[in-house]
Amino acid sequence: MRASLIHGHQDVRVEEVPDARLRYSTDAVVRVTHACICGSDLLGYRNTAPRPRSQRTGHEFIGVVEWVGSDVAHVRPGDRVVAPFTWSDGVCAHCVAGVHTSCVRGGFFGQPGSDGAHGEAVRVPFADGTLVVVPKGADAPAGALLTLSDVMGTGHHAALCAAVRPGATVAVVGDGAVGLCAVLAARRLGAGRVIMMSRHPERSALATRFGATDLVVERGPAAIEAVRELTRGLGADSVIGAVGSGEAMHTALGIARDGGAVGFVGVPKDGNEGVDFRQMFRRNVALRGGVAPVRAYLPELLADVLAGRLDPSPVFDLTVGLDQVAEGFRAMDERRAVKSMIAF
Amino acid sequence: MRASLIHGHQDVRVEEVPDARLRYSTDAVVRVTHACICGSDLLGYRNTAPRPRSQRTGHEFIGVVEWVGSDVAHVRPGDRVVAPFTWSDGVCAHCVAGVHTSCVRGGFFGQPGSDGAHGEAVRVPFADGTLVVVPKGADAPAGALLTLSDVMGTGHHAALCAAVRPGATVAVVGDGAVGLCAVLAARRLGAGRVIMMSRHPERSALATRFGATDLVVERGPAAIEAVRELTRGLGADSVIGAVGSGEAMHTALGIARDGGAVGFVGVPKDGNEGVDFRQMFRRNVALRGGVAPVRAYLPELLADVLAGRLDPSPVFDLTVGLDQVAEGFRAMDERRAVKSMIAF
Incomplete structure (x- = not known):
């Protein structure tokens, strides 16, 4: 064959x-x-x-x-x-x-x-x-x-790990197929608002079609700032990390609300980079995820x-x-x- | 005054x-x-x-x-x-x-x-x-x-973050007052089994009085081995990290069951040390906790x-x-x- x-x-x-x-x-x-x-x-x-x-x-x-x-x-x-x-x-x-x-x-x-x-x-x-x-x-x-x-099962796993609840504000880091499926998964679990981080016109359009309510084109510290502005300074209840880079993890933790959760499914190619344990402790931000x-x-x-x-x-x-x-x-x-x- | x-x-x-x-x-x-x-x-x-x-x-x-x-x-x-x-x-x-x-x-x-x-x-x-x-x-x-x-509220927070469920097998890393209170908290939430990591006779006795069912005196890799032996090789459903050292975090992640959770409340004095993000990803071990x-x-x-x-x-x-x-x-x-x- x-x-x-x-x-x-x-x-x-x-x-x-x-x-x-x-x-x-x-x-x-x-x-x-x-x-x-x-x-x-x-x-x-x-x-x-x-x-x-x-x-x-x-x-x-x-x-x-x-x-x-x-x-x-x-x-x-x-x-x-x-x-x-x-x-x-x-x-x-x-x-x-x-x-x-x-x-x-x-x-x-x-x-x-x-x-x-x-x-x-x-x-x-x-x-x-x-x-x-x-x-x-x-x-x-x-x-x-x-x-x-x-991808759809992985997006769903991310949304579960991020503890998406009905009415929740969800942010998705990563506009690849998994991130896009995570938008569907978050809406399916009842998310009230889904913020997609994307600067790619076609992916943004697909995210919107899948139920994203807000788009953030910024990256790095500016992205954290932008999500906080959209959420009265609080950050997102649930953050989905669908990219396995340290930079994405840093952003994901930074845009999570105190007491919130980051559900991550991107293969962590940078090891512990971007994981800030002290920040997690101070703000009670949970990190849960893995191979779906x-x-x-x-x-x-x-x-x-x-x-x-x-x-x-x-x-x-x-x-x-x-x-x-x-x-x-x-x-x-x-x-x-x-x-x-x-x-x- | x-x-x-x-x-x-x-x-x-x-x-x-x-x-x-x-x-x-x-x-x-x-x-x-x-x-x-x-x-x-x-x-x-x-x-x-x-x-x-x-x-x-x-x-x-x-x-x-x-x-x-x-x-x-x-x-x-x-x-x-x-x-x-x-x-x-x-x-x-x-x-x-x-x-x-x-x-x-x-x-x-x-x-x-x-x-x-x-x-x-x-x-x-x-x-x-x-x-x-x-x-x-x-x-x-x-x-x-x-x-x-x-301490009691902090032990309870740790147990909640570790997602202690009725019937769960719980392991507690740290035999200080918070760890001991976490034993009480875990039993109160219905834990079926509570494994306390302690080599201190009086603290072990108090842990037992509070409801611990098993004691593990080993530390480091031997402790991980001991908990796995007690749990048919699986590890604990819920692990409570009540010590803020990198070594304790390493042990806590190592004794958690795949798909399980570590609830941590020890002030992380060693920063990211002991946090192994790739292990968390591979085995779907969650990390949740913070200032209670x-x-x-x-x-x-x-x-x-x-x-x-x-x-x-x-x-x-x-x-x-x-x-x-x-x-x-x-x-x-x-x-x-x-x-x-x-x-x-």
């Missing part, structure tokens, strides 16, 4: 690889119908977080089940499924607690030894615990379903997508075929695209 | 100072009946956080109202009152939200220009917003009431003390008179006493 591999800095290529096939009795093999490129894929592409040479790319996909192992009970060949970006057994203490990303048998699609999402098929470990079946006959745009594999256990949220979010109450699909503004994966990466790297979909 | 002042490293003296008196119409003057010494007072005593020369000491006290200003409506002379360790106007946005420690007109008793708790009387700014009246005829030990001015808004919790905790459901008074294991304040500091500094009460 054909799949995408990363060989180094900005070097992504589609090549012939061994067919995906069942290895364990709890596996399924899913034929990928749609996949997409993540901001965290870009960390490898840009060499910010270098990948092992020839590692598969991609961890977000939906598709149709082709084969299942003998111990798979809840997923059948022919089922249309959404895969969260990590696999999980669904039965360990962490999975039962809803922290599927900490599953003791879990892993990330595309990690060495596994299939990436940017390929014609994917072996899915622990298929019963991992995959969520789309009910037969359900009518939903592929793009909306595909966002449930990562999107598997936990999938049933709930899928129900809303199928009911037509939630449609994050507009985050995809470029669609390419598998052979154009490199262009999908390039467009996101150059910020020409918010998020690239790969249609098979 | 007489009051205690700190002149430098380990140099606390009781001296004659100007009488406390009304300055603004919203003030009250409270005659102190009982005060106590805080772990954070020790930061000044040890010069860890040096104080301005001749600053008043102490911020925890109860007493009887002597005078009230013309705009004080809810507190009357003769009222027995508990003072939280910060004053607050009770009406600003932060106070209304329950974050009284961020009150825009707030301050700490004992800060330069204010009276400290270790004196015969204290001018209390914003008496209506600050003081909580003990109902006439109510029968409660002075020690229990006195803990509501700081004990005023917010006072009515609820006072009701429990008056009903006999809550008695943190055993944290006091030394009582001195005002003239022996220096000995009260010394005993705590040398860990001969958990917490020193000053009876007037």
Whole structure:
């Protein structure tokens, strides 16, 4: 089969690889119908977080089940499924607690030894615990379903971690696909006001379409000042940090209201930079977040997508075929695209 | 009147100072009946956080109202009152939200220009917003009431920040008065299991009396190992950080379960040290805490003390008179006493 591999800095290529096939009795093999490129894929592409040479790319996909192992009970060949970006057994203490990303048998699609999402098929470990079946006959745009594999669930996780409550004032740092989905998630949880930090005209427009009520174009100290001006000097009840830089974390903490919370989901590429523990202490600002256990949220979010109450699909503004994966990466790297979909 | 002042490293003296008196119409003057010494007072005593020369000491006290200003409506002379360790106007946005420690007109008793708790009387700014009246005829030990001015409220804050839920496994890092009160707070919130990290026989015994179910004497990496062994490898759902050192923070994060929370109330004397943001991200461990808004919790905790459901008074294991304040500091500094009460 054909799949995408990363060989180094900005070097992504589609090549012939061994067919995906069942290895364990709890596996399924899913034929990928749609996949997409993540901001965290870009960390490898840009060499910010270098990948092992020839590692598969991609961890977000939906598709149709082709084969299942003998111990798979809840997923059948022919089922249309959404895969969260990590696999999980669904039965360990962490999975039962809803922290599927900490599953003791879990892993990330595309990690060495596994299939990436940017390929014609994917072996899915622990298929019963991992995959969520789309009910037969359900009518939903592929793009909306595909966002449930990562960005929409991650935006939702950020909003939960930021303790978004009905009527709350929420600020979102980061106008990428996750930040934009976080706007949807915050509104879905009842946020009264959503301040999006963005200076990018198209992303700002999409944020507004998703329910943002205010836009802040400033950055750094001026951004903190601007959000405080919008909030009678108080800051936002809930802040969503959807960028993993120290500067973004500094801004996120700075615009949070005393007693408020920052929910962060951007991979922290600068380590502790921007985290000011003394400020958190003095002002009682909470910091909660991490790798989103999107598997936990999938049933709930899928129900809303199928009911037509939630449609994050507009985050995809470029669609390419598998052979154009490199262009999908390039467009996101150059910020020409918010998020690239790969249609098979 | 007489009051205690700190002149430098380990140099606390009781001296004659100007009488406390009304300055603004919203003030009250409270005659102190009982005060106590805080772990954070020790930061000044040890010069860890040096104080301005001749600053008043102490911020925890109860007493009887002597005078009230013309705009004080809810507190009357003769009222027995508990003072939280910060004053607050009770009406600003932060106070209304329950974050009284961020009150825009707030301050700490004992800060330069204010009276400290270790004196015969204290001018209390914003008496209506600050003081909580003990109902006439109510029968409660002075020690229990006195803990509501700081340590019990702070322990409760830590437990709330650590998201203690009924049945939860809670670990407490720090066997000082706040850590011990946090044991009480965690049990009060329904914790099923409370693991106290302590190697001090008397403090361990008190923790057990307060409801701790397990004791861990190890420190550092061995402590993390020990807690994981006690919890099937998972760690504690809720961790209370009642020591402000980087080492304690490192331990607190290390013993938290994936998806769990660390509630921290120890003044962070080492800044960001011990905070490992990447670990928090990878394991979804939340960090929430800060200066405890004990005023917010006072009515609820006072009701429990008056009903006999809550008695943190055993944290006091030394009582001195005002003239022996220096000995009260010394005993705590040398860990001969958990917490020193000053009876007037």
